Amino acid sequence: MTDLVDNVAAVESDGLARIDAAASVADLRAVEQELVGGKRSALAALNQRLGQLAVEERKEVGRAINAARTRVEARIAERAEHLAAGEREARIAAERLDLTEVIGRRTTARGRRHLVTQARDELEDLFVAMGYQVAEGPEVETDWYNFEALNMPPAHPARSMWDTLYVRLGEAESTLLRTHTSPVQIRVMQSQPPPIHVVMPGRCYRRDTPDARHLPVFHQIEGLVVDRGITFGDLAGTIEAFTSAYFGPDIHSRLRPSFFPFTEPSAEFEISCIFCQGRGCRVCSQSGWIELGGCGMVDPNVFAAVGIDPEEYSGFAFGFGIDRCAMMRHDIDDIRHFIANDIRFLEQF
Amino acid sequence: MRVPLSWLCDFAPLIADPADIASALSGLGLVVEGMETFGAGLADVVVARVLATRPHPNADKVQVVDVDAGDGEALQIVCGAFNFGAGDVVPLAPVGSRLPGGMQIGRRNVRGEWSNGMLCSGTELGLTSDADGIMILDAGLAPGTALTEALGIVADVVFDVDVTPNRPDALSVAGVARDLAAHFGVPFSVPGPPAPAGAGAAGPVSVVVEAPDLCPQFTATVLTGVTIGPSPQWMAQRLTLAGMRPINNIVDVSNYVMLELGQPNHPYDLDRLPGRGLLVRRAREGETLVTLDDVERSVGPDDCLICDAEGAGVGIAGVMGGASSEIGPSTTTVALEAAWFDPVAIARTSKRVGLRTEASVRFERGVDPEGVGRAVARFCQLAAEVAGASVDGPWVDVRAGLPRPARVVVRTGRVNELLGTELSPAEVSSYLQPIGFRCTPTGDGDFRVDIPSWRPDCEREIDVVEEVARHHGYTEIARTMPPITQVGGLTPYQRDRRLVREILVGTGLSEAWATTFLAVDDLTRAGLPSDAVEVENPLAVEESILRPSLLPGLLRALAANAGHRRPDVELFEIGHVFLPPPAGEALPVEPEHLAVALGGADAAEAVRVWHVLAAGLRLVNAGTEAAEIPGLHPTRSARVLAGGTVVGAIGEVDPQVLAAHGIDGRVGWFQADLGALLGAPRRPAVYRPVSRFPSADIDLAFVVDEGVPAAAVERSLARAAGDVLEHLELFDIFRGPQLEGARSLAWRLRFSSMDHTLTEDELTALRLRCIDAVTAAHPARLRG
Incomplete structure (x- = not known):
């Protein structure tokens, strides 16, 4: 042993x-x-x-x-x-390397802009051609810009229309990830007097579990026109102009009454179904129409929040999803492709 | 809100085709999301009695059933359900019939046994949602009777209407009917029995309201002689179609009145209500209550409670009743509560206790403050009809300051200005009067408009303008384009950002978009400091923080691509990053960053991309300066400078970080603050004359000590060469053992003069000057 x-x-x-x-x-x-x-x-x-x-x-x-x-x-x-x-x-x-000691790059292949960028650029260009400027704003916003200035005072029931992600800054629920691009409207109207013709693209957020149709991050483009004598007819004409320009001359739009706290009258806008040209199919639930976004005449309370006289000026606003436009245009079945960054997806467009 | 057509017709004679009604509703903003027919296609289905059942000789999943379909003969059916036996009465679809779903019934041979029809489940008949077995009918029904007759089924159409939050009036069948009647130009009326007589502060039940701010109106009515039982078929069918489950006649009447008129109400068993009275008060700190759904819920001083006369809670006001005084089979005396609660208070309570009910939704959006009496009267009328109830004495009505509907001035001129229409004053009022907006002309096409009490959302002229637009028809408004006097365009920053994308795409990179969210671990894995803006209420740990850098997202993208045998992917991303706000600021610092990640490439490749970008942007004094950068390889990283300021970092991702992401090989990296990068000074796009005279090249190779940056040598060369230098480029690098701690760097210098062809002598002098400048300033020698 x-x-x-x-x-x-x-x-x-x-x-x-x-x-x-x-x-x-x-x-x-x-x-x-x-x-x-x-x-x-x-x-x-x-x-x-x-x-x-x-x-x-x-x-x-x-x-x-x-x-x-x-x-x-x-x-x-x-x-x-x-x-x-x-x-x-x-x-x-x-492995120390002198990063100033480099001979020039040689590439033969061209890369691709992201599909969301392509859609965003195309939409921006379309509005620029119609006389609009492009404005941007922060993605983290205060409650005031995202809700209160948009005619949703604290505890307003309409706030429940958005599932909001808050950030841990300041008082509870005072700072948030913007739920729409509309805060940029407020920032634009604060920074310049009418006439205003502007579109505002950008990333928005919602508290949502990812699936084929939803992501907690998504992209929206919003338009705002403020001037003397702007009418609801101008809104309908503008929607018709850009939907036909983007989706094709055979595609038409229609408005129907809806509700948003920051517009009055409010409307939802639909386009004739791009898959069946309005004949009725599974995508449009046989209705011939596909809902694209929301719009309406700027509510006088929103003008009041930024010090514009609603008796002198009127205006309209509209907003819709960029990702959704790209998905419809390119027949993409799952929005998650947009943030997966799989080169086999990116290279296709 | 699910609205049966037959119910709508109680209020207005709607004779249009259901599809036209659906499209009218959508055009009015009551968007129809679905339309179902009920009880149609059942004409051939009959009642049958099961005589016997026996196993199928050749199949386990079906059985053979004999039924009597009214002629006393045994009819053989093969059936896949087993939830019935001999003596049960069931629905039979005979041979030759067609079911609501379109299924054609024929005589079939099922593994050697003939089936002469089909026994049906509730789902197959479109009557119930029960698909689990054959529908078992009342045993007293005579075989052979038509099913529709046996069950008292009336064919109906149900519209599933999406009601927007501004239309509390449309959360009632009557409200939907009012809009439709106005649209089709048919009369509308709510046939209301008179409210019970003698309303006052005292009655057969005591009522004390201690929180009049939360409860401006509270009424209680006692009904006696109640016999609890099932509701008649017509009521049960309407409730079912509207999406509610029939319970018993009194509870059903309560729900029926809520759906019909939009006024939530609550029946109590008065005998189970201690003190035979009701008390309305604020809940106490820490108080709890068991609601009808058997959940114990915490309430507090901002919540309104309904209590018995002794002060014990029997319900959360406007949200849900309690279990203790529920209507049961033995109830004979009912105390009916119908009240008007403060909408904001109900919204807060509903959110706090996490309970959204049919009642709370209506109260928080605002029920008609003048509608309580009508609802009570309707309840009494129906309760008398279906439960034999009679009203006992005067009802109690305690009020304290109900909101008054608004009265606004509406100018026809303003309506047309906003809508772009040319409506006459008469047209304006013709759209408003039928929906209860009383218009009194005040001259010049203006009206004083009395808003009806059921439209709390309308309180300004603009709200009435929307009503005019709705009933005029949005699609009737002519489309015009706004006059635009400005020129559209992008800002210089936006144009340059597009240029950056173009340059990078042109050099072979593809653009990525990663999510903004990260898990806390992602920062550690990427070798980054853990300072980040936190999300307060993320749904997943992967969404806990906002990215302070584009590095983790792009590394994840490279790793995922490597997993698909694409380790050499070259990506870039442009996006916001988030850093905690400086003291005194509410919002985070949110710069837009540009990052480049090159799979399978080293730091030098990143520098090459940077050079392409810097040249494309015409940056002056663009360069790098060796430095250690978090997340990057310590001896293969540098700060990026443009115009003398730091705009970013460049190099190779730290091998440790790559290992943590499961990435083999190297990854070249470049990142910049896009605002700083695009703000850096640039060479103006101004023409510089090009020489008409031939140029001459001189190649110079130096053996330069490691440690002397190539850029330093290059600067010496450029200075020495002077203004005749047209172009300077490093074109060869050589390392070998014989060079011992140094390397050979070869440059090509191209010379030209604006006013003559450079002579041999001049070129020789330039060559010597360049050589001298380099060897004098650096530990370097000309390579022989």
Whole structure:
């Protein structure tokens, strides 16, 4: 038995010495394999000889083997960390590169703009051609810009139309991820007097579980026109103009009454179904029409929030989803493709 | 809101085709999301009695059934359901009939046994949602009777109407009918029995309102002699069609009145109401109540409670009643509560206790403050009819300041100005009068308009303008274009941002869009500091913070592409990043960043992309300056400078970070604050004359000590070459053991003069000057 205990001690001290001598992580892994890695290792071999011993002895020697194993493994871990740090340091030092020492890039292939960018650029261009400017704003907003200035005072029931994500800043629920691009309307009207002709594209947020039709991040484009004598007829004409321009001359639009706190009268706008040209199909639930967005005449309370006299000026606003336009245009069945960044998807467009 | 057509016709003679009614509703803003027919196509279905059942000899999943379909003969049917036995009465679709779903029933042989018809489930008949087994009918029905006759089914059409939050009046059948009647130009009336007589503050039930601000009107009416039982078929059918489950006659009457008139109400079993009275008060801090759905709910001082006369809560006002005083089979005396609660208070309570009910939705949007009496009267009338109830004594009506409907001035001129129409004053009032907006002309085409009490959403002229537009028809308004006097365009920043995309796409990169959200771990894995803006109420841990950098998102994209055998993908992204706000600011710092991630490429490749970009943007003094950057390889990273200011960082992603993302090989990286980058000084696009004289190239290779940046040597060369230098380019790099700690860098210098062809002597002098400048300033020698 003492024989065996001595053996354990010898294996351990020899092992520890070899661990300390290992010059690289790879060497160390080899030593580890020989000492403790599996049935053929030195310590495992000792374990196998336990069977020859009496019960009492077996316990004692077993304890010695386990203690030795613990110490060996600890030393390996310690050494591994040391060697890895050293190797990283050596690698980092060896790999030093003079970033001013670079010969020019040679490429043959062209990349692709993201499909959402393509749709956004196309929509922007269309409105620019109609005389609009393009405005942008922050994605994290205060409650005032996202709700209150848009005719939704605190506790207004219409707030429940949006599932809002809040950020942990300031007082509870005072700062949020904008639920629509409409806060930009407020910022634009605060920064310039009418006439205003502006579209506002950007990323919006909702508290939603991702599925084929919903993402917590999505993209919207919103339009705002404020001037003397702007009418609901102008709104209907504008919607017809850009939907035909974007979806094609055979596609028409119609408005029907709806509700948004920031417009009055409010409307939803629909386009004739681009899949069946209005004949009725599964996509449009046989109605021949597809709902695209919301619109309406700017509510006098919104004008009041930004100090524009609603008796002197009137205006309209409209908004709709950029992602949805791209999905319809390109027959994309799952909105999650847009943020997966799979090159096999990106390269198609 | 599900609205049966037959119910609508109680209020207005609507004779139009259901499809036209649906389209009229949608045109009025009561968008029809679905239309179902009920009880149609059942003409051939009869009542049958099961005589015997036996196993099918050749199949386990069906059985063989003999039924009597009225002629006393045994008719054999093969049936897939097992929920009935001999003696049960069931619906039978005989051979030759067609079911509502369009299924044609024929004589069929099912594995050797003939089936002469089909026994039907409630779903197959379009009558109930129960698809689990055959519908079991009242055992007293005579076989052979037509099912429609046996069940008293009346064919009907149901419109599923999406009611917008501004139209509380349309959360009632009567309200929907009012809009439709106005549209079709047919008369509309709510046949209302008179309210019970003698309303006062005292009656057979005591009422105390301690919270009049939350409850401006509370009424209680006692009905005696009640016999609880099932509702008659017509009422049960309408409730079912409207989406409510029939319970018993009194509860059904309560729901019926709510659906018909929009006034929620609550019947109590008066004998189970301690003190035989009701008390309305604010809940106490920490108070709880078990609601009808058997859930214990916490309420507080901002919530209004309905209590028994002894002060114990029996319901959350306007949201849900309590379990203790529920109507049951033994109820004989009913106390009916009908009240008007403060909409904002109900909305808050409903949100706080997490309970949205048919009642709370109506109260929070605003029920008709003048409609309580009408609803009570209707309840009493129906309860008398279906439960034998009679009203006991005067009803109690406690009021404190109900809102008054608005009265506004509406100018025909203004209506036309806003809508772009040319309506006459008579047309304006013709759209408003039928929906209860009383118009009194005040001259010049102006009206004083009394808003009806059921339209709390209308309180300004503009709200009435919308009503005019709605009933005139949105599609009737002529389309025009607004006169635009400005020139459209992008800002310089927006134009340049597009240019950046064009340049990067042109050099082979594709654009990525990653989500804005990250998990906290994502930052650690990317070697970034953990300072980030947190989301308060994320749905998933992956949405806990807003990205302070585009690095984690692009690395995830590269890893995912590598998983599809595309390790060499080159991507860029432009997007907002978010940093905690500086002291005193409410909003985060939210710059727009540009990032480039090159799979399978090193830092040098990132620099090449940067050079392409810098050249495309015409940046002056664009360069890099070695520096350690979080997340990047410590000896392969640099700050990016443009016009002397730092605009970003460049290099290679730290191997440790790559390992943490499971990415093999290297990843070149470049990031910039897009605002800073595009704000950096640029070479104006002004013509610089080009030389008419031939140019000459001189190639110079130097052995330069490692540690001396190539850029430093290049600067010396450019200075020494002077204005005859047309172009300077590093074209070769060589490292070898014989060079010992140095490398060979070869430049091509192209010289030309504006006014003559450079002579051999001049070129020799230039060459020497360049060599001297480099060897004097750096540990470098000309390579032989």
